[in-house]
Amino acid sequence: MKTRVKLTFPQNLIKEPVIFTMAKQFNVMPNIRRARITETVGEMVLELEGEDAALDKGIAFLKEKGIEVEMVVGDVIE
Numbered sequence: 001m002k003t004r005v006k007l008t009f010p011q012n013l014i015k016e017p018v019i020f021t022m023a024k025q026f027n028v029m030p031n032i033r034r035a036r037i038t039e040t041v042g043e044m045v046l047e048l049e050g051e052d053a054a055l056d057k058g059i060a061f062l063k064e065k066g067i068e069v070e071m072v073v074g075d076v077i078e
Contacts, residue, residue: 001055002047002049003047003055004046004072005046005048006070007043007044010067011039013065014041018062025061028049028054030047030048031048032045033046
């Protein structure tokens with residue numbers, strides 16, 4: 001299954017390998033569709049691919065870390 005999400009990272013997580021950790025821990029393959037990073041905030045749109053349960057666990061992991069997760073519908077390339 002594939003799903004698209006928009007992630008908003010708080011300042012303290014901008015330099016942390018959170019996406020890599022989620023991908024390894026839950027066997028989810030991320031595909032970066034768009035990203036914007038500043039000194040105070042990070043925004044990223046990802047397409048995530050994996051088993052339904054793995055996607056749910058991966059998204060829950062991101063939320064637990066303090067990352068705002070929004071589901072995205074439609075084309076995300078701007």
